[in-house]
Amino acid sequence: MPTTAVDTYALTPEQVDLRDTIRQIVRERVAPRAAEIDAKAEYPWDIRKLFAEQDLLGLPFGEEHGGTGTGTLMLNVAVEEIARACASSALILMLQELGTLPIKLFGSEELKQRFLPRCASGEWSPAFALSEPEAGSDPGGMITSAVRDGDEWIVNGTKNWISNLGIADFYIVFAKTDRSAGRSRGISAFVVEADRPGFSVGKLEHKLGIKGSPTGQPIFEDVRIPAANLIGEEGKGMNVALGTLDHSRLGVAAQAVGIAQGAIDHAVAYANERKQFGQAISEFQGIQFKLADMETRTAAARELLYRACAKIDRHEPDRGKYSAMAKLFASDTAMAVTVDAVQVLGGYGYVSEYPVERYMRDAKITQIYEGTNEIQRLVIARALR
Numbered sequence: 257m258p259t260t261a262v263d264t265y266a267l268t269p270e271q272v273d274l275r276d277t278i279r280q281i282v283r284e285r286v287a288p289r290a291a292e293i294d295a296k297a298e299y300p301w302d303i304r305k306l307f308a309e310q311d312l313l314g315l316p317f318g319e320e321h322g323g324t325g326t327g328t329l330m331l332n333v334a335v336e337e338i339a340r341a342c343a344s345s346a347l348i349l350m351l352q353e354l355g356t357l358p359i360k361l362f363g364s365e366e367l368k369q370r371f372l373p374r375c376a377s378g379e380w381s382p383a384f385a386l387s388e389p390e391a392g393s394d395p396g397g398m399i400t401s402a403v404r405d406g407d408e409w410i411v412n413g414t415k416n417w418i419s420n421l422g423i424a425d426f427y428i429v430f431a432k433t434d435r436s437a438g439r440s441r442g443i444s445a446f447v448v449e450a451d452r453p454g455f456s457v458g459k460l461e462h463k464l465g466i467k468g469s470p471t472g473q474p475i476f477e478d479v480r481i482p483a484a485n486l487i488g489e490e491g492k493g494m495n496v497a498l499g500t501l502d503h504s505r506l507g508v509a510a511q512a513v514g515i516a517q518g519a520i521d522h523a524v525a526y527a528n529e530r531k532q533f534g535q536a537i538s539e540f541q542g543i544q545f546k547l548a549d550m551e552t553r554t555a556a557a558r559e560l561l562y563r564a565c566a567k568i569d570r571h572e573p574d575r576g577k578y579s580a581m582a583k584l585f586a587s588d589t590a591m592a593v594t595v596d597a598v599q600v601l602g603g604y605g606y607v608s609e610y611p612v613e614r615y616m617r618d619a620k621i622t623q624i625y626e627g628t629n630e631i632q633r634l635v636i637a638r639a640l641r
């Protein structure tokens with residue numbers, strides 16, 4: 257049967273050109289920095305500046321907000337290309353989307369005008385603050401609260417595991433506004449600017465991977481924000497969170513595909529060069545089969561990712577299920593492929609002289625954040641009922 261227009265999700269020639277341009281920028285400017293970013297565990301301000309100059313931080317935004325208006329698929333192709341060299345740098349772009357989607361999807365026109373153009377230009381960066389020490393997979397258990405006081409809200413609480421901590425110019429904060437409502441109801445979403453009195457940067461984590469992206473605890477102590485900083489309707493914050501994650505977890509899938517492909521690049525190059533028993537190890541069928549499986553799984557993950565992106569852009573009803581499936585499959589693929597890449601390099605795979613151990617450490621988080629893979633399975637299974 258011929259493919260109908262609605263089924264297609266292939267890249268257009270313009271998207272391929274843009275992808276190739278990004279690939280070149282990443283090869284020349286990001287890849288040489290990746291090992292150092294990981295070793296020093298420093299936020300790469302130079303890479304963020306580069307992305308802003310190259311208009312990459314405009315990818316999550318429509319033209320009406322100063323962005324490129326090129327859609328979810330192009331955004332995630334860019335995330336994939338960056339993650340192929342450096343997963344921490346890919347997070348800069350992923351977070352630019354995650355921390356602005358609540359405003360883009362649910363915010364007032366005034367909020368959109370106030371925040372989105374300055375993020376599209378790269379001047380500002382956001383953070384998305386949902387998780388808490390006692391509320392990860394189950395955000396309904398959150399303790400952070402917001403109480404109305406005239407034309408203001410007063411926010412109190414401590415969030416946990418928040419990416420872009422100390423970097424972000426504003427935080428999307430989810431807080432209980434009605435304790436009498438059920439666990440998941442009575443939550444509202446707010447924008448809290450980092451320069452408001454009462455906001456402080458708490459503990460920063462030492463992590464296994466994505467070391468160039470600071471993660472930790474933002475603290476809110478009697479932080480007063482104007483009523484206009486409420487995102488969407490009071491009490492509907494859970495819809496804001498889940499609606500955002502339906503889109504943004506494709507960024508995690510794209511990061512995972514990029515990590516897997518990057519690990520394959522290094523494993524193939526090594527296998528062609530390394531000689532044992534008088535021949536390149538890529539001549540051994542045991543290594544060939546491993547590389548073939550790595551490439552096949554990664555290609556399959558990419559197809560699922562691109563289809564899910566197209567579904568998001570077309571607002572199709574099963575987009576949430578597809579984004580969960582793409583995140584689940586791509587992240588499990590990244591983990592399996594990077595473990596195999598280390599094996600292909602043998603002892604050299606285990607040491608930091610070669611990059612594949614970094615890819616393996618970076619891959620692990622893709623199975624955990626923006627909803628663990630167990631939670632993705634719940635989302636998918638619920639959609640089957």
Ligand SMILES: Cc1cc2nc3c(=O)[nH]c(=O)nc-3n(C[C@H](O)[C@H](O)[C@H](O)COP(=O)(O)OP(=O)(O)OC[C@H]3O[C@@H](n4cnc5c(N)ncnc54)[C@H](O)[C@@H]3O)c2cc1C
Nearest residue numbers: 384385386387392393417418419471624625626627628630
């Ligand atoms: C580096 C990093 C960056 C992060 N960035 C952000 C961020 O920017 N913003 C943000 O809000 N959060 C962020 N997170 C938090 C992340 O989304 C949570 O860690 C994740 O949702 C899991 O929550 P938890 O760690 O509390 O684990 P828990 O919820 O305690 O889960 C522990 C284990 O139990 C399993 N589990 C839980 N419930 C179920 C269930 N119903 N069925 C089956 N298994 C279940 C989980 O899958 C997991 O394996 C980040 C985390 C990390 C590590």
